[in-house]
Amino acid sequence: MSSRIRKYPGTEMDLKEIEAGKFLFSSYETVLRYSFTSGVAISRFLEGLKEGQLWARECDKCGRILIPPRMYCEEDFRSTDRWVRVRDTGKVNTYSISYVNNDASRRRTPVVVSVIEIDGASKGMGILHLLGEVDPRKVTVGMKVEAVWKPKKERRGAITDIVYFRPRR
Amino acid sequence: MVERVEIIGVGFEGFRPSITDLSTRELMYEAASKAYHDAGVDPRKDIGSFISCTEDLWEGWSIADEMVPDQLGGAGRPVCTVPADGIVGLGHAIMHIRSGVADVVAVEAHSKVADVLDKTAVENLALDPVFHRATGANSDVLAGLEMSSFMEETGTKRGELSQVVRSAKRKAMRNGRASYGATLELEEIDSSEPLALPLRRLDRPEFAEAAVVIVLASGSWAKRHRKDGVFIDGLSWRSATPWFEAGGVKTARYMQDSYRSVMKQSGLRDLSQFDVLEVDDSYSFKLVQHLMSMGVSKVGVMGMLKEGTALNPSGGSLGTGHLIEATGSHKVLECVLQVRGTAGGNQAKGVGRAFASSWRGNPTGAGAAIALSVGN
Numbered sequence: 001m002s003s004r005i006r007k008y009p010g011t012e013m014d015l016k017e018i019e020a021g022k023f024l025f026s027s028y029e030t031v032l033r034y035s036f037t038s039g040v041a042i043s044r045f046l047e048g049l050k051e052g053q054l055w056a057r058e059c060d061k062c063g064r065i066l067i068p069p070r071m072y073c074e075e076d077f078r079s080t081d082r083w084v085r086v087r088d089t090g091k092v093n094t095y096s097i098s099y100v101n102n103d104a105s106r107r108r109t110p111v112v113v114s115v116i117e118i119d120g121a122s123k124g125m126g127i128l129h130l131l132g133e134v135d136p137r138k139v140t141v142g143m144k145v146e147a148v149w150k151p152k153k154e155r156r157g158a159i160t161d162i163v164y165f166r167p168r169r
Numbered sequence: 170m171v172e173r174v175e176i177i178g179v180g181f182e183g184f185r186p187s188i189t190d191l192s193t194r195e196l197m198y199e200a201a202s203k204a205y206h207d208a209g210v211d212p213r214k215d216i217g218s219f220i221s222c223t224e225d226l227w228e229g230w231s232i233a234d235e236m237v238p239d240q241l242g243g244a245g246r247p248v249c250t251v252p253a254d255g256i257v258g259l260g261h262a263i264m265h266i267r268s269g270v271a272d273v274v275a276v277e278a279h280s281k282v283a284d285v286l287d288k289t290a291v292e293n294l295a296l297d298p299v300f301h302r303a304t305g306a307n308s309d310v311l312a313g314l315e316m317s318s319f320m321e322e323t324g325t326k327r328g329e330l331s332q333v334v335r336s337a338k339r340k341a342m343r344n345g346r347a348s349y350g351a352t353l354e355l356e357e358i359d360s361s362e363p364l365a366l367p368l369r370r371l372d373r374p375e376f377a378e379a380a381v382v383i384v385l386a387s388g389s390w391a392k393r394h395r396k397d398g399v400f401i402d403g404l405s406w407r408s409a410t411p412w413f414e415a416g417g418v419k420t421a422r423y424m425q426d427s428y429r430s431v432m433k434q435s436g437l438r439d440l441s442q443f444d445v446l447e448v449d450d451s452y453s454f455k456l457v458q459h460l461m462s463m464g465v466s467k468v469g470v471m472g473m474l475k476e477g478t479a480l481n482p483s484g485g486s487l488g489t490g491h492l493i494e495a496t497g498s499h500k501v502l503e504c505v506l507q508v509r510g511t512a513g514g515n516q517a518k519g520v521g522r523a524f525a526s527s528w529r530g531n532p533t534g535a536g537a538a539i540a541l542s543v544g545n
């Protein structure tokens with residue numbers, strides 16, 4: 001309803017009526033399960049995370065160093081040429097102070113989500129991650145950051161092997 | 170006079186039960202690279218439109234369009250997905266060419282179905298929620314129901330369907346792209362594990378993974394660039410109503426109508442005018458039903474199974490594996506290789522015309538057909 005419209009035409013339904021079974025619905029629940037093949041590029045990237053390393057792919061034609069790595073250059077449509085180890089530092093390309101979880105539920109304390117341009121990769125190449133050990137109000141675009149890794153024995157070959165990025169010390 | 174459309178390149182990768190080394194994107198890139206090399210085109214300059222045939226639930230990725238462009242050479246270019254079988258994707262490409270959207274179009278289709286851990290859960294989402302899901306009738310049960318009725322109506326015997334399976338598995342033994350070749354005795358097929366009787370385990374294909382990319386061009390573009398293409402003489406698809414219970418299984422109307430439309434477009438009379446047929450065999454009885462829907466008698470079908478390689482030389486879905494949305498693309502690929510004389514172990518002699526058809530699987534009544542030729 002709005003300030004102009006107090007009642008829409010038709011029959012209104014309220015939650016109590018629905019729960020009481022006054023209207024008939026057919027409901028269905030399912031569980032979909034997938035196990036995505038990581039492939040050549042992402043497998044190597046994930047292996048690197050276990051070692052506390054970030055790996056990118058370089059294209060000789062355009063000279064770009066791509067992270068996340070891919071086995072093909074989308075601009076030149078050719079296979080990329082070699083693995084390049086890049087640093088685990090970078091700068092904030094963009095950030096958002098988020099009060100919602102990924103199931104859209106509310107958070108009391110915000111998380112700072114950021115795209116971090118990785119040092120050693122081409123301009124604009126980065127990964128999405130969290131920022132930590134920082135007052136959200138003090139985050140700026142261009143801020144220099146570094147990865148905070150989980151202890152080696154806890155790393156699983158997942159992007160969460162990096163706990164977050166924090167302002168560079 | 171509408172412009173003729175040609176297939177100027179094909180490329181493929183995979184054709185294994187499970188591809189564990191390549192991601193979906195890498196698989197697509199490998200197939201696309203080969204297709205563009207085959208066609209002699211640079212996707213960044215020459216291709217005006219990119220189409221990927223993909224279904225979000227099989228991908229595990231909603232709005233799968235977003236994961237398509239880079240590996241096809243379509244970054245920043247006109248890209249779309251068609252949630253349908255590969256032959257329908259080729260139909261969309263023809264529309265893009267004839268309407269002037271593009272002179273050259275790439276059509277990709279793939280199966281990365283081993284990534285889907287519970288395939289039945291995805292198949293069940295295709296079923297009507299009120300009638301079918303509630304009764305626990307999955308797609309194999311629907312196939313069992315249709316098979317039972319089809320056998321009754323047409324007098325088809327278990328042994329005849331076992332011959333369909335044996336023929337497909339045997340041809341697959343000579344096809345490097347087939348994952349499920351076998352030399353089987355009829356008795357082994359007759360008594361394979363019951364799924365939903367009369368449907369048995371060997372009546373349905375196992376799944377396989379592959380990517381196929383097909384490059385199409387307008388006749389005038391192909392002539393200007395001196396490409397020797399394979400002509401698409403006709404292409405059509407039809408969808409029936411979604412009511413599985415609508416009855417009448419002797420004829421698959423989607424196949425009959427697609428076929429008739431293709432024959433009209435091609436100016437041809439009947440299937441005997443093709444040197445190679447790749448007809449949908451998503452279940453053993455479906456091959457018989459589809460051929461009968463296209464005017465072949467039951468006796469004629471049984472005869473075709475005995476005659477060399479002209480019917481489903483690839484080994485069909487039963488021998489190659491079910492490739493979900495790439496099923497039709499695989500059949501077209503086989504036809505293109507056959508008319509070029511490069512199909513491998515099951516190459517038929519002197520192939521000038523080839524025909525392929527596909528069905529989208531239960532519970533749909535959606536099918537497609539295509540006629541191809543060279544040198545006329």
Ligand SMILES: [Zn+2]
Binds near residue numbers: 059073076
């Ligand atoms: Zn490049």
